[in-house]
Every structure is written in C-alpha cells, then in structure tokens.
Amino acid sequence: MKIRILTDSASDLSDELTKKFGIDVLPLSVFLGDIEYKDGETIEPKELYDNMRAGKVYKTSQVAPQEFKKKFEEYAKNNESCIYIGFSSELSGTYQSSTIAKEEILEEYPNFDITLIDTKCASGGFGLVVLKAAQMVMEGASKEDIVKATEFYAKHMEHIFTVDDLEYLFRGGRVSRTAAVLGSLLNIKPILHVDNGRLVPLEKVRGRNKVIKRMMDIIEERGVRLSEQTIGMTHGDDLDIALKAKKMMEERFGCKDFIIRDVGCAVGAHSGPGTLAIFFLNK
Structure with a gap:
C-alpha cells in the first residue's frame, strides 16, 4: 500500500523539496484585516515582512477540518495509507482539526489506514521531521518504522x-x-x-x-x-x-x-x- 506524507505549511519546506519527496502540504490561513491569504500559495514571506515593517498586523488561522477531510478522502479512495505530520498543537489548532477530520473519514472509510503525529515542532525543525519521514518513504521503509523515526526526530x-x-x-x-x-x-x-x-x-x-x-x-x-x-x-x-x-x-x-x-x-x-x-x- 502506498504511503502518503501530509503536512501543513508551518513546516516551511520549499516547493522544490515537497515536490522532490512527494509531500502534500495544506496551507494555514493568514489574514490582513478581512482579506484571507493562503500561506505560501497566495502570499509569500517577502510581502508579509515588508507589510509588517510598514506597521500592518497579520493574524493567522488553522487549517480547517474540511480541508483535511478532502485530502483524507482522496487517499482513502485511492487505497493509500496516510501519515499526517503536524504543527505543534500548543501553537495552533491545526492538529486538532486533523483529529476531527480523521474521526469523520473513518466513519465513511473504516479501513482507511491513517496515522496522525503531533510533532510539537515548528518552522524549520518541523520541516526536518517531515523531510525525514518522506525520505524513508522513498527508501521503502515500513510505515511502522517511519512513524517510530518521525516521533523520535520530533522528540529530539x-x-x-x-x-x-x-x-x-x-x-x-x-x-x-x-x-x-x-x-x-x-x-x-x-x-x-x-x-x-x-x-x-x-x-x-x-x-x-x-x-x-x-x-x-x-x-x-x-x-x-x-x-x-x-x-x-x-x-x-x-x-x-x-x-x-x-x-x-x-x-x-x-x-x-x-x-x-x-x-x-x-x-x-x-x-x-x-x-x-x-x-x-x-x-
């Protein structure tokens, strides 16, 4: 069974790396007033930082459960296994969204093989954890070994x-x-x-x-x-x-x-x- 690695944009991985290692990324939302942007998709860091220097204030929002459910359903229909490696639950509600979506998708696809990992990490540290998992997938490691290594990397x-x-x-x-x-x-x-x-x-x-x-x-x-x-x-x-x-x-x-x-x-x-x-x- 093919193993899919899913993460979110707080992992700060480049498009080059996510494409190279087949990593799927769900973007968090960034708001400037009432305008919503998708992190890394409709707003890039340079624009954000220039605006912050000019005094503008941004707010952020977690990935919604329905966005996770869409991805999970895609994998389930393709009979693929999923490991979601997530942004620290202490810094964002994104991981909680993934748990809600998991409960919903298993009601529809009870045999769907899905594992959620709360890394307790952020930014580049989070990205290194995700990258390790994706590299192991490409090397043909078992899901059990990938999950163990991911949890070890996240902890340390x-x-x-x-x-x-x-x-x-x-x-x-x-x-x-x-x-x-x-x-x-x-x-x-x-x-x-x-x-x-x-x-x-x-x-x-x-x-x-x-x-x-x-x-x-x-x-x-x-x-x-x-x-x-x-x-x-x-x-x-x-x-x-x-x-x-x-x-x-x-x-x-x-x-x-x-x-x-x-x-x-x-x-x-x-x-x-x-x-x-x-x-x-x-x-």
Whole structure:
C-alpha cells in the first residue's frame, strides 16, 4: 500500500523539496484585516515582512477540518495509507482539526489506514521531521518504522531562535508590553526555544552580534554530532544574518549540510522580520 506524507505549511519546506519527496502540504490561513491569504500559495514571506515593517498586523488561522477531510478522502479512495505530520498543537489548532477530520473519514472509510503525529515542532525543525519521514518513504521503509523515526526526530528536535523586535511577540501574546518596550529601548534580544511544543524564553542578550554568538554556545551544549546532521535554518527576510550563522556553524562545528529558508507566513506573522532560528537534533 502506498504511503502518503501530509503536512501543513508551518513546516516551511520549499516547493522544490515537497515536490522532490512527494509531500502534500495544506496551507494555514493568514489574514490582513478581512482579506484571507493562503500561506505560501497566495502570499509569500517577502510581502508579509515588508507589510509588517510598514506597521500592518497579520493574524493567522488553522487549517480547517474540511480541508483535511478532502485530502483524507482522496487517499482513502485511492487505497493509500496516510501519515499526517503536524504543527505543534500548543501553537495552533491545526492538529486538532486533523483529529476531527480523521474521526469523520473513518466513519465513511473504516479501513482507511491513517496515522496522525503531533510533532510539537515548528518552522524549520518541523520541516526536518517531515523531510525525514518522506525520505524513508522513498527508501521503502515500513510505515511502522517511519512513524517510530518521525516521533523520535520530533522528540529530539531543538529550536534555538531569536527575534529582532519583541513587538511582534507582544502582538501574539508571547511577551508583555513592558518587556517589548524595554527590549526595544535597551536593544535586548531574547533567545527562545521550544519545550513540549511551547515557545519558552531562555536568555536575554544585548545586541545582535552577541545573541548569535550565545546561540552558538547553546547549540554546542545541546547538539550531538552536529557535523553529521542536516542543519535547518529559517530567517525573517534577513538572509545575511542566516548566512553569518551558517558560516559560524561551519567553522565551529564543521557542519556541511544546511537547509535555509524564510520563516513562512503562518509562523512569521507572529515572530516578525529579522527572526533567526536554528534547528538540529539534541543529545
């Protein structure tokens, strides 16, 4: 039975990779006022970040259950097996939508072979988990082995990131107004990570250059065999800062394989321009 990998746009995978590995992607919705856009389909990161810099505020919405059901029905009719690998349930209701759709589709197609995985990951870290599963499908691995590996990768995926302006995290309810104002005045850059699917502050560092150097220290403390890994890196329309971090990882850890992407619109609407995130497997 053919195995299909389904994910959502918060995985921030390029069209090139999704096509190469046969990954289906459902887009989250991004709203500017009453106008709805589909992440990666009708709005691209550059437009979003330019507008955010100009003061426009975006909101996001989960993938609806009916969108999942359409995909599930397509697979069921084709007698295909499905593994949905989803955005952290702590950051979006998208995974919950998939569970609703699963219940509905199994009423109509009780023999449909479907597995849902809540990665508790986001952006490039989430994308690396999806990519691992898709690679295993192409290699002919069993569904059981793919699910086990996916769950392992998700559990051990580190997200170390910083944002350039705390204002965007304030708008998303991640920090207080006082923290956002003081951060701007004092040039404070937070370092955050993802713990059990939630965004959690780690440290505060003053200055952009210092924060990247400190991120490297944290990566060294947490990473394992970094030179052998594919390192994920996403940025908020700031390729220069990502390339600077890449060079530091090459020189310090001997890393050779990178996937560098913009933070997509669904995540970037909350993290803002200038975000830098680095993803790798921990110890």
